Each structure stands twice: as structure tokens, then as C-alpha cells.
Amino acid sequence: MIDWSALEHAYGAADDTPGLIARLREGDWPEAVEDLFSSILHQGSVYPATLAALPLLAGVALDRDAPGRLGALQLLCSYGDAIAAGSSRNPAYLPPGTDLEAFDAQARAGLAHVARTLLPSITDPDPEIRVAVYECSCYWQDSGPEVAGALRGAFAGENDLAARVALMEPLARHQLLTAPDLDALVAREQDEVLFAAAWSAVACGLGLAGARQHLVRLWPTCAAAYPGQGEAHSLHLLIENAGSAALPVLRDLAQGPVSALTTEAVAEAWGLLAAISRAAAEPAAEALIGLLEPAVANGAPATVAVLEALLTVRPAAGPWGPAIAGAVVGVLDQEPTDRLVLATAAVLLFALEEPLWAVPALTVVDEPGELNVAVGDGGNRADLLTALVGYPGPRRRPVSWASEELIAVAERVFAVHPDRAGPWAYVLGGLTPSIDLAGLLLRAASRGGPDPRVLRALATVAAGDRRVFPPDARTAVGNLVAGDPAGEVWLVTTRALLGAEPDPGAAFSRIWQLAENVPGRDDLIRIWALMPTPQLETACRELLAGGVANSLFDRHLQLAAASHLLDGGGSDDGSDDDRARAVWPTVRTMADLADQPLRETVAVGDRVAQTDDTLLPDWLELLHDLAGPGRTDWFGPHHEATALAVESLLRFGALTADQALDRALAAQAAAVRVHHAGRVTPVLARVLRQALEQDPGLRPRAVEALAPLLESDRRTLSSSRRGITEDTELARLLREALA
Known part of the structure; x- marks a missing residue:
């Protein structure tokens, strides 16, 4: 007897699991299968309830009167796939405190029991059932010689065409498929079976003589049907399984008139192969460069596909970087008119740090409408600016090398599309301050109701180097009018940096009240730390007096306040130890939570312990606790x-x-x-x-x-x-x- 209420699946207690399995014996079994996939195998995860369900599912699979036999076998096959993917060793979806080694051992023992139970069904009279059992058997590698014997017996005796096709992959996965087997299949003249065998041999890395040749020869007639969902899908699955072993196959398919693969499909396949295999990155770059010229002849969609694949491959292309840049410039020399071609070329050249990126970018931003451009890894797409510089965070591309070109393109954006000024200004604020940059931002801010992000960038530039504001620029700053409280916060900050605020302390108090809901208050603290006042120190102490903030943004703000106090706070009142103790409760609690922004929190905690050595023992004790028992997050151990x-x-x-x-x-x-x-x-x-x-x-x-x-x-x-x-x-x- 199983207490299902004590077991968990994706949605909590598993009370509903036995009822759902019982429905596999009824007419509405497809709905029950869908519910079971959602609960006990949610997105390929396994749970305690999954293990308990295995014998019941196997029982349904053996019951020839159960309408849902195939559904049970589908679930059991997915279970094997989940175990092969390591789901039984992933604590993310298991109850806290689960012994991973013990759970993994139980999960694998459950799979072995399923194999022993289902093995007789390899000879089931229903060919659909045999197909499903063959698919399950792909994951029975640890289930003893009986499985190998049964699969070899099926190879000799299976006569149903669909079942013979399905049998090839488990034979390959169990290392049972041989070169003589391929010869026997050739003699039998069943191209579908031979293609499945050759595909499986390459996918499993068997290195069988003749497998690649058979695969390429039969590709045009068989790839759309096996493993299913079309020719491109067959190629992608082959690459995902075979890795670098798929390289010669892809070369053969790409270089000869052997398939109906489009340029777009070949380009995407090269990108996928490089994303999976380190060794394939440079060959992929070389192949894609060679594919670019014919892609241009085939039209804009093909050209975009190759450029996007090159953008994917570029980080690992090594010495092929200059050749990629040259090939893209060659495309531009042909004066393409398609905006997506131009935008993707600009993004790729920017990623290669080639200044010519600005040429197509200027053309793109001149026209109305925003584009959805490839960013790079993972197939993500975004507006042109995000595609150029990447998403905020550690993987954002460097921009300082492109200051001159970014200023030129941004000036065009500000003139033609003032509604897009904010995001561009935010990026410009990260450039090395210059007179040209300050002038551009001033011109943008001089238009009525400026975007607060333009004024924020102006303040950031002033904080970086006040000398880039000559007298006429300072006068222009004095004449600016903010359109809202957020703009006023940054405008007053800029004026204070340029010495136009007679009482910085009063100015800070005024804008700090306005800034309560303004993004970037942590930047405000860092900028005003250049003009430290008692009012700033008071604000920082208040930020640290109420415990740890809930939001990530407010925690960044608290850490900025803590850093300012540890730097001295700008006041002569109080010792370094006093400021360290003011910071300590919040920072220690934040570190104990082990929540983001964790790296910055630990860095500030280190500074506190170095400033006041009486706090060092407590800090070391907490660090030992984090390093020993550790913490958990949404995905398990932190x-x-x-x-x-x-x-x-x-x-x-x-x-x-x-x-x-x-x-x-x-x-x-x-x-x-x-x-x-x-x-x-x-x-x-x-x-x-x-x-x-x-x-x-x-x-x-x-x-x-x-x-x-x-x-x-x-x-x-x-x-x-x-x-x-x-x-x-x-x-x-x-x-x-x-x-």
C-alpha cells in the first residue's frame, strides 16, 4: 500500500496519481496521459511520486485490454529519457533534504525493474506496442545481457517495417549495431530501415564503415520521415546527439546536391553544431563564410540566416574573426536594401569590433519602425540597440572602442526617432566622457520634455569628467528644463557636479525626496559621493536602518549606501568602526539570506570585517556556514x-x-x-x-x-x-x- 498523500509531484501531494493511472484503462486515457506528463514527469523532472508510479504504469503497459497501453509506454519512455538526462540527480524539484545518491539509486533501480517487466513485450503481437517498447529500450543500457539478447533476436525476426525502423536506434544505443548489419540491410532493400540504422549509428558515435555514406545517399528520400517532423528536424536531432561526429555529414549535405535542405536550414545547422561542439566552431565559421555569397544570391532570408549563424559562431571562431568581418563587408559592398540584412550585418560587425558597423546601422535607424534583430546565443531577438550591445549584465558587449560611431548613430536616432532616445542615452552614459558626448546629450536634453534617461546619462558623464563641459555647455545645462520629477533629480545632480548648486546638501535633500520611485538611486548615491554631505550620510544610514530590502534594486541601493559609509561618508562625525557597525546588521543579514546580489554583498561584508576587526569572528563564522552546510535557492543547493x-x-x-x-x-x-x-x-x-x-x-x-x-x-x-x-x-x- 502506498500513501500517495505523503509523496510529491510537480504540484504537491500526489493523491491524484493512482486515479490518473487507473484512467489509462478507460476511454479518456489521452487526457490522463497529458495530466501525468504534467505532474509526475513535468518538463522532464522526476519526483518521489514518479518512482512509485512506475510499477502501475508497467502494469498498464502489459495489459492488452487497457486502451491506454501506448500512453503508459510513452510515459515510461520519457522516464528513461529523464534518467539519462540526469534528472534523478538534480535536487531542483525534489523535497528539501532528499538524499540525492539514494534517490538516484532508487530511480535507476526503478528503470531496471521497468526493463525486466517490459522485456517480454518485445515480442508483443501488436506492432505499435513493439515500436513503443523498442523506444523505451533505448534507455535500458544497465539492465543486463537479456536486453541485448532480446534486441538481437528482434533484429533477426522483426518483419513489420515501422517496427524495424524503430528497432535501429536501441540497437545503436546498446552498441549492438554492426557494419555487417548495415550490409544485411542493404541486401534487404528497405531504404527506410537502412536510413534509420545509418542515422542511429552516426548519432550514437559508432563509427561504422559506410554509415555516413548511406546516410547522405538516402537523405533526400528518407530524412523528412525519420526521426520525424521534417528534414531540418532530423538534421538538428542528429547534431544534438552526435556532436562533432555530425561534422562530416553536414559537410557532405551542405556541399552536394543531395537534399532539399535550404540555405537557411544549413546555416542554422552549422550554428547549432558549433554551439554543441567546441571542435566544430572554426569549421563552422569557415563553412558559413563560404555559404554567405550564395546566400546573397538566394535573397534576404537566406542572407540573414547565414549572418545570424555567423553571429552565433563568432565568439569561438578564433582566427576566423577577420575573415568573417571581410565577408560581411563584402555583403555590404553589394549595397543590400533589406533592413534586416543591414541590421544583422551591423550587429555582427559590432560583435567583431569592426567600426564599419555604423555604416549599415545609420541606414537602418533612418527608416521608421523597429526591427527584431538576432542578439547571438540562444536564438534571442531584440531591438537594434540591444542586439548591438547585448542584454545588461556580465555578458554585455564592450562599447568603449565604439564611442565615436555610437555617438554618430545615436545623434541620428535622437534626430529621427526622439522617442528612442532613452535607451541609447543609457548606453552612451557608459562611454568615456568627451566633449562630443556631452554635447550630443545636451542637444537631446534641450528638446522639450527630455527623457529622464538622457538627463541621467548627462549626470553620469559629468560625474566621470566635469572638464568635458566647457563654459557654453555649463550655461546650456543651466537653461535645461526637466519634464518630470525623475528628470529633475538627474538635472539637479548634473548642476551640482558642475558647481551650479550653491548648497549641495540642500540640493541633495530636495532631489532625494523626489527620487523615491526613480530608477538608479544606487547610481545617485555613487555620484553624490563625489560631493559628500551630511545629508547624504543621513540618507545612507536611514537606508540601512530598516533591515534588508525585498527587491533586488533596493538591495543594490543599500549596498551603495553601505559602501559610501565605509568610504567615510563625507562627514567628520563618527569613527570608521562606528560606520562599520551601522552597516553591519543589514549586510550580515543580507549575506545570511544568500540571495542576490550575493557577490556584491560578500564584497561589502569583507570590507566591514576588515574595517572593524571585532566583527571579523562573526563574519568568518557566517562564511564557514555558507561554505559548509550552505544554502538553497529555487534550484537546490546554492x-x-x-x-x-x-x-x-x-x-x-x-x-x-x-x-x-x-x-x-x-x-x-x-x-x-x-x-x-x-x-x-x-x-x-x-x-x-x-x-x-x-x-x-x-x-x-x-x-x-x-x-x-x-x-x-x-x-x-x-x-x-x-x-x-x-x-x-x-x-x-x-x-x-x-x-
């Missing part, structure tokens, strides 16, 4: 918190170099398993540098531990299927730390 705590403990000398290295490597390995390496790897790289500086003898241990990540052909450091940029950057950080 590996970033562990790594950041280890980094600080090493810096304070509270961990030895070898202790810190081992703990950081363990956090990294755990993060990679759940595809969360992005936040942990930069911390690990810094820990590596510190640890190896203290003890160079640890290098062999670090190299051995990281070899599976750095030497793998798969992009093991990426958090997404197409994260070339992330994987390339993180691998670079680790290699540099090891050097």
Missing part, C-alpha cells in the same frame, strides 16, 4: 554562495589553499551537473589564482579536476544549449587561472 564564501575565507586565511581549492572545485562540479556553471566558474577562477599563488604545487590537482570540463568537446560550461559565448568565456577564465 553553489555560488558556497564558492563566494570559500573565496573570502581563503582571502582571510581562514582556509588553506588546498582546502579552498577542493571546496571550490566541488561547488563547480555540482553546479555543472545542474547547468549552473555561469555564476560559479568566475569565482572558481579567482580561487584558483589565489590558491596557486599560495601553493603552486596544487596545480596538477587542479588541472586533473578541470580536465573533463576543459578537454570535453561538448560545451560543458554553458548554462544553455547554445551558450557559445558563456562556454568560451568561462573556459578562457579557467585556462588563464591555471596558466
Whole structure:
């Protein structure tokens, strides 16, 4: 007897699970299958209720009178796929405190039990059932020699065409498919079966003689039907399974008139292959460069597809970067008129840091209407500006090299599309201050009711270098009129920076009241810290007096206030220790929560402990707690918190170099398993540098531990299927730390 109320699935207690499985024996079984996929196999996850459901599902699959036999087999096949993907080792959707090793062992034992139970159905008289059992058997690799014997027996005796096609992949996955088998299939003259065998052999990396040749030869007639959903889908699945082993197949398909694959499909396939295989990046860049000229002849959609694929490949293209830029410039020399071609070319040239990006960009922004342009990794699309510079955050592209061109393009935007001035001004605020930049922002701000983001950029430029505002510019600032309270906040700030506010303290008090709902108040604190006043210190203390804020933006604000106080606060009243103690309760609680912005919080906590050494023991105790028992977030153990705590403990000398290295490597390995390496790897790289500086003898241990990540052909450091940029950057950080 099972207490289903004590078991969990995606939506909580699993009381409904036995009833849903019972409905597989009734006429409305398709709806029950859909509900079971949503609950016990939600998005490929497994739960305690999933394991308990396995014998019941297997029972339905064996019941020849159950209308939902196929549905039960579909669920069991998806369960095998989930186990193969590592879902039983992912704590994200399991109850807190689950013993992962024990749960994984139970999940795999459940899969082995399913295999033993379903194995006799390989000879079921219903060919549809045999097809479904063959599909399930793809995941029975750990279920003993009986499975191998049954599959080989099916290869000899299966006569149904659809079932023979379905049998090829499990044979390949179990390493049972051989070159003589391919010869036998050739003699039998069943192209559909031979194609499935060749496809499966390549997908599973068997390296069988003749498999690639058969696959390419039969591609035009068979690829649309196997594995299903069309020719391009067949190619994408092959690449996802085979990785770099698909490279020669893709070359053959792309270079010869052997298929109906469009230029767009070939370009996307090259991009996908490079996103999966590190070794394929440079060959993909070379192939796409060669594909660009015929794409132009085929029209704008084909050209855009190749440019987008080059944008995807670009971060790992290595020495092919200049050749990519040259090929794109060659496209522009043909004076294309399609706006999306021009916009995508501009984004690709910007990513390559080629100043000619501004030529197509100026043409694009002259015309009305915004475009949806490819950003790069992951197939994301956005407006032109976001596509150029990337999304805010650590992966935003550098812009300082493009100051002159950005100013020129932004000036055109401000003139033609003043409603788009705000986002462009925000990016301009990050450029090195110059007279030209200040003048551009002033002209934009002089138009009636300026966007507050233009005035914010103006204040940022003034904070960076007040000398870029000559006397006439300062006069122009004095004549500006803000259109709303948010604009007034930044305009007064700019005037104060330029010395036009006789009483900065009073000016700050005035704008601080207006700024309560203004974005960027943390920037306000950092800018006004250049003109410290008692009023600013009072505001910072008040921000830290009410505990930890709920929102991420307000926590950034609290950390900016804490940093200002630790810098001295601009007042002669109070000691450094006094300011550290004012900061301490909020920062310590924020760190204890281990919530974002965690990296900045730990950095400020380190400063507090260094400022007042009486607080150091409490801080070290908290760091040990973060690094030891750790914390959890939405996705399970908080590996970033562990790594950041280890980094600080090493810096304070509270961990030895070898202790810190081992703990950081363990956090990294755990993060990679759940595809969360992005936040942990930069911390690990810094820990590596510190640890190896203290003890160079640890290098062999670090190299051995990281070899599976750095030497793998798969992009093991990426958090997404197409994260070339992330994987390339993180691998670079680790290699540099090891050097």
C-alpha cells in the first residue's frame, strides 16, 4: 500500500496519481496521459511520486485490454529519457533534504525493474506496442545481457517495417549495431530501415564503415520521415546527439546536391553544431563564410540566416574573426536594401569590433519602425540597440572602442526617432566622457520634455569628467528644463557636479525626496559621493536602518549606501568602526539570506570585517556556514554562495589553499551537473589564482579536476544549449587561472 498523500509531484501531494493511472484503462486515457506528463514527469523532472508510479504504469503497459497501453509506454519512455538526462540527480524539484545518491539509486533501480517487466513485450503481437517498447529500450543500457539478447533476436525476426525502423536506434544505443548489419540491410532493400540504422549509428558515435555514406545517399528520400517532423528536424536531432561526429555529414549535405535542405536550414545547422561542439566552431565559421555569397544570391532570408549563424559562431571562431568581418563587408559592398540584412550585418560587425558597423546601422535607424534583430546565443531577438550591445549584465558587449560611431548613430536616432532616445542615452552614459558626448546629450536634453534617461546619462558623464563641459555647455545645462520629477533629480545632480548648486546638501535633500520611485538611486548615491554631505550620510544610514530590502534594486541601493559609509561618508562625525557597525546588521543579514546580489554583498561584508576587526569572528563564522552546510535557492543547493564564501575565507586565511581549492572545485562540479556553471566558474577562477599563488604545487590537482570540463568537446560550461559565448568565456577564465 502506498500513501500517495505523503509523496510529491510537480504540484504537491500526489493523491491524484493512482486515479490518473487507473484512467489509462478507460476511454479518456489521452487526457490522463497529458495530466501525468504534467505532474509526475513535468518538463522532464522526476519526483518521489514518479518512482512509485512506475510499477502501475508497467502494469498498464502489459495489459492488452487497457486502451491506454501506448500512453503508459510513452510515459515510461520519457522516464528513461529523464534518467539519462540526469534528472534523478538534480535536487531542483525534489523535497528539501532528499538524499540525492539514494534517490538516484532508487530511480535507476526503478528503470531496471521497468526493463525486466517490459522485456517480454518485445515480442508483443501488436506492432505499435513493439515500436513503443523498442523506444523505451533505448534507455535500458544497465539492465543486463537479456536486453541485448532480446534486441538481437528482434533484429533477426522483426518483419513489420515501422517496427524495424524503430528497432535501429536501441540497437545503436546498446552498441549492438554492426557494419555487417548495415550490409544485411542493404541486401534487404528497405531504404527506410537502412536510413534509420545509418542515422542511429552516426548519432550514437559508432563509427561504422559506410554509415555516413548511406546516410547522405538516402537523405533526400528518407530524412523528412525519420526521426520525424521534417528534414531540418532530423538534421538538428542528429547534431544534438552526435556532436562533432555530425561534422562530416553536414559537410557532405551542405556541399552536394543531395537534399532539399535550404540555405537557411544549413546555416542554422552549422550554428547549432558549433554551439554543441567546441571542435566544430572554426569549421563552422569557415563553412558559413563560404555559404554567405550564395546566400546573397538566394535573397534576404537566406542572407540573414547565414549572418545570424555567423553571429552565433563568432565568439569561438578564433582566427576566423577577420575573415568573417571581410565577408560581411563584402555583403555590404553589394549595397543590400533589406533592413534586416543591414541590421544583422551591423550587429555582427559590432560583435567583431569592426567600426564599419555604423555604416549599415545609420541606414537602418533612418527608416521608421523597429526591427527584431538576432542578439547571438540562444536564438534571442531584440531591438537594434540591444542586439548591438547585448542584454545588461556580465555578458554585455564592450562599447568603449565604439564611442565615436555610437555617438554618430545615436545623434541620428535622437534626430529621427526622439522617442528612442532613452535607451541609447543609457548606453552612451557608459562611454568615456568627451566633449562630443556631452554635447550630443545636451542637444537631446534641450528638446522639450527630455527623457529622464538622457538627463541621467548627462549626470553620469559629468560625474566621470566635469572638464568635458566647457563654459557654453555649463550655461546650456543651466537653461535645461526637466519634464518630470525623475528628470529633475538627474538635472539637479548634473548642476551640482558642475558647481551650479550653491548648497549641495540642500540640493541633495530636495532631489532625494523626489527620487523615491526613480530608477538608479544606487547610481545617485555613487555620484553624490563625489560631493559628500551630511545629508547624504543621513540618507545612507536611514537606508540601512530598516533591515534588508525585498527587491533586488533596493538591495543594490543599500549596498551603495553601505559602501559610501565605509568610504567615510563625507562627514567628520563618527569613527570608521562606528560606520562599520551601522552597516553591519543589514549586510550580515543580507549575506545570511544568500540571495542576490550575493557577490556584491560578500564584497561589502569583507570590507566591514576588515574595517572593524571585532566583527571579523562573526563574519568568518557566517562564511564557514555558507561554505559548509550552505544554502538553497529555487534550484537546490546554492553553489555560488558556497564558492563566494570559500573565496573570502581563503582571502582571510581562514582556509588553506588546498582546502579552498577542493571546496571550490566541488561547488563547480555540482553546479555543472545542474547547468549552473555561469555564476560559479568566475569565482572558481579567482580561487584558483589565489590558491596557486599560495601553493603552486596544487596545480596538477587542479588541472586533473578541470580536465573533463576543459578537454570535453561538448560545451560543458554553458548554462544553455547554445551558450557559445558563456562556454568560451568561462573556459578562457579557467585556462588563464591555471596558466
